[in-house]
Structure formats: C-alpha cells, structure tokens
Amino acid sequence: GGTVWRITDPAGTLIGVAETALVPPPQGAWVALLVIDRAHQRQGYGTAAADLLEAHLFAQPGITRIGMGVLTHNTPALAFWEGRGYTRGLHRRDQHGHDIFTLRRDKAPDDAQVARVRQQFGATAAGYATSVGHARGDELARVAALVAETPPGGRALDVATGAGHTAFAIAPHVAEVVASDVTPEMLLQVEAGTFSRRIDNLTTTVADVHALPFADASFTIVTSRIAPHHFSALPLAVREMTRVLQPGGLLIIVDSVVPEAADLDAFLNHVERLRDPSHVRSLTETEWRQLFEDNHLTILAAERYPHRHPYTDWVERALVPKEEQPALEAAFLAGSAAAQAAFQIEIADGRVVAYTDEKLLIAGRKS
Structure with missing residues (x-):
C-alpha cells in the first residue's frame, strides 16, 4: 500500500495531496500523485513538497531510485519533474489505459560513503594486493576470456580496480587499460604490480564511479569486479559505466550476489556490514x-x-577491530537454519571456521 500526504499552507489549510509507495527494486520508490490546488500553484508549494518527499524517500533503507508516471500530454508536469533531474524513460499505457512517460531519478552519490571507502581500503590496500581470493578465481579467468574474444585494439576501463587484479588479467588482450579507483592507496598497489609484471599498457587514475572523468563512448570494454556492493548509488554507477562505453561495447560486472529470499538477502548483507562499514548492499x-x-x-x-571464505582470514583482511569481532561472529552463530545451509557456515567448537557465498558474473553489450 501507499502513503497519502496532506499538503498545507502555513495557516494549515489543505492545498494539495501527494501519494507515494515503496516498490520492489529497481524502482525503489514511486510517486503516484502530487497535485497542488490551482489557486496555490506557482507559489513554490509544489517544489517544497517535492523536496520533502524526495528527502523522505531517499532516507529509507535501500531506496536509490524514485520513479513515476506522467501523462504524455501533461507538459507542465513533465517540465517540472525533468527540471528536478528526472529522466524520461518508456512511453507506455498505465493500468487505466492512459498514455504515460515513466520518469526516474537516482539518488545522488553519498560523499560520506566515498570517505568510508577511502578509509577502509586505504588501510587495507596491501592486504588486497596479496589476497588469493581477489588475485585468482574462475570468474577472473572468465572475465579475461570474454575480453580476449573482443576485437583487437580495444580500450578498457577497470572501475574500482582495487589492487588491480582484473586490470592485470585483461591487459594482454587490449591495446590500453585504464585502472580507476577512488582510493589513492589502492592505485599505488596497482602501479607496483604493473611494474613487477612488466605491463606497459596500463595507466591509473583516481575516479569516483558515480562521476567518471571520461567522455561518452571512450571505451570498448568496462569491467568492475567485487566492488559494486560498495557503490552508494548503484543505478547511477551503472549508468556512468554504460555512458563511457561505446555502442557495441562490453560491460562485465562481477560482484557478490545474494539469494532471492528476503531473509537470506538480509542475513548476508548484515554480516557484510558488520565486517566492513563501507559495504552498502x-x-x-x-x-x-x-x-x-x-x-x-x-x-x-x-x-x-x-567462493569459500576461511573466516579468520576474511575478518583479518578487513581489519575488523577486536572489540567488534564478537558481534560479527555472534551474527553468524545466530543465523537461521536456512542461512546456515545456504551459506554453508562451518562451525567447530562454537567458533565460525568458514562460509561460502556466490559471485555473479554478468556481461552485457551496449545497444
């Protein structure tokens, strides 16, 4: 069900109404209605109401996008919402048979989240450079194989490169690789690895995935591996990665994936956040x-x-403070029978030994 909002003037007189709803991803939230009495239009009430609605909706856990449907002939409404940064999407008919445009706006990137990522990974950069789970893996070999199948002379961008393992793997198959990351300490690890491996077609740049400093259609390949769960506004990040990709170019994402069941989704994301405060979802x-x-x-x-994770190594690589480790382990021990089975949580003598999650490799070609 939705939430109905009364809109009043300073005297408390009802002058409008709005209705919002939280909906399944990827939309996240939906503005079903925002109307101001004609006598009170063009006085700033609509803008103020929209400001409050957006602030409220984006403050809800997991909401990174707001969508709506606007009648195709409602030119003033289209101009109002597009002026607020909403982008026009599909032209379709709603459940009442009306022709509408769908509009959407993604949550702006969280500067505080960028700071959390830099703090977390600046301190742990060296550990990720030597992490076997990041340096190897069947999915990493598969990324390299997919890139190897692309036409020669390609230009690749590895987003949120971390210690550079994906950039190193694809470098032999392209003319140029740009490895970008928001954390300068990580890029120092990449540069050291580039030198030790004698790679001569790889450069690095500090960049935030939510605002990539590259022109449209700059790359034939874009990759990002075991990083998107740290992005504060993932729809915006994917849009940026697609923007810098040439038509016909290849986007390859590898990231932790959670089960479709809501309780298992919540469990895994909860323990990940306990381990690493920069984890988003x-x-x-x-x-x-x-x-x-x-x-x-x-x-x-x-x-x-x-991916099988030896628990002690998993905790130590993230530099989890000792005083926070009991709560993290307790969360695993308290997991439901379904969680214990789904993540193959191994417990011996009352201590967590290991668990398993899955990485999803998803690759797509830009139309």
Whole structure:
C-alpha cells in the first residue's frame, strides 16, 4: 500500500495531496500523485513538497531510485519533474489505459560513503594486493576470456580496480587499460604490480564511479569486479559505466550476489556490514538483470561462482577491530537454519571456521 500526504499552507489549510509507495527494486520508490490546488500553484508549494518527499524517500533503507508516471500530454508536469533531474524513460499505457512517460531519478552519490571507502581500503590496500581470493578465481579467468574474444585494439576501463587484479588479467588482450579507483592507496598497489609484471599498457587514475572523468563512448570494454556492493548509488554507477562505453561495447560486472529470499538477502548483507562499514548492499541476480535492461545492455552471460571464505582470514583482511569481532561472529552463530545451509557456515567448537557465498558474473553489450 501507499502513503497519502496532506499538503498545507502555513495557516494549515489543505492545498494539495501527494501519494507515494515503496516498490520492489529497481524502482525503489514511486510517486503516484502530487497535485497542488490551482489557486496555490506557482507559489513554490509544489517544489517544497517535492523536496520533502524526495528527502523522505531517499532516507529509507535501500531506496536509490524514485520513479513515476506522467501523462504524455501533461507538459507542465513533465517540465517540472525533468527540471528536478528526472529522466524520461518508456512511453507506455498505465493500468487505466492512459498514455504515460515513466520518469526516474537516482539518488545522488553519498560523499560520506566515498570517505568510508577511502578509509577502509586505504588501510587495507596491501592486504588486497596479496589476497588469493581477489588475485585468482574462475570468474577472473572468465572475465579475461570474454575480453580476449573482443576485437583487437580495444580500450578498457577497470572501475574500482582495487589492487588491480582484473586490470592485470585483461591487459594482454587490449591495446590500453585504464585502472580507476577512488582510493589513492589502492592505485599505488596497482602501479607496483604493473611494474613487477612488466605491463606497459596500463595507466591509473583516481575516479569516483558515480562521476567518471571520461567522455561518452571512450571505451570498448568496462569491467568492475567485487566492488559494486560498495557503490552508494548503484543505478547511477551503472549508468556512468554504460555512458563511457561505446555502442557495441562490453560491460562485465562481477560482484557478490545474494539469494532471492528476503531473509537470506538480509542475513548476508548484515554480516557484510558488520565486517566492513563501507559495504552498502549486494544485489540479487534479478536486480542485476534489471539494471542491465534499464541501461539497454543485452545480457550475454550471467554465471555464478561459489567462493569459500576461511573466516579468520576474511575478518583479518578487513581489519575488523577486536572489540567488534564478537558481534560479527555472534551474527553468524545466530543465523537461521536456512542461512546456515545456504551459506554453508562451518562451525567447530562454537567458533565460525568458514562460509561460502556466490559471485555473479554478468556481461552485457551496449545497444
């Protein structure tokens, strides 16, 4: 069900009404109605109401996008919402048979989240450079194989490159690789790895995925591996990665994926946040497929790869403070029977030994 909002003037007189609803991803929230009495229009009430509605909706956990439907002939409403940064999407008919345009606006990137990522990974950069789970893996080999199948002379961008393992893997198959990351300490690890491996076609740049400093259609390949769960505004990040991709170019994402069941989704994202405060959310495969569809990316592959995590190494690599480790382990021990089974949580003598999650590799071609 939705929420109905009364809009009043300073005297408390009812002058308008709005209705909003929280809906399944990827939309997140929906503005079903915002109307101001004609006598009170063009006095700033609509703008003020929209400001309050957006602030409220974006403050809700997990909401990164607001959508709505506007009648195709309602030119003033289209101008109002597009002036607020909403982009026009599909032209379709609603459930009442009316012709509408769907509009959407993504949540702006969170500067505080960028700071959290820099703090977390600046301190742990060296550990990720030597992490076996990041330096190897069947899904990493698959990324390299997909890139190897692209036409020669390609230009690749590896977003949120971390210690550079994906950039290193694809470098032999392209003419140039740009490795970008928001954390300068990580890029120092990339540069050291580039030198030790004698790679001569790789450069680095500090960049935030939500505002990539590259022109449209700059790359034939864009990759991002085991990083998107840290992005504060993932729909915007995917849109940016697609923007810098040439038509016909290849986007390859690898990231932790959660089960479709809401309780298992909540469990895994909860323990991830306890371990690493820069974790935002791992998506379901359904959500990833929708993001690719929203950005006109034709899915070429969607594959899952299990990863077994020795618990102590997993905790130590993130530098979890000792005083916070009991709560993290307690969350695993308190997991439901379904969670224990789904994530193959191994417990010995009352201590967590290991668990398993899955990485999703999803690749799509830009239309």
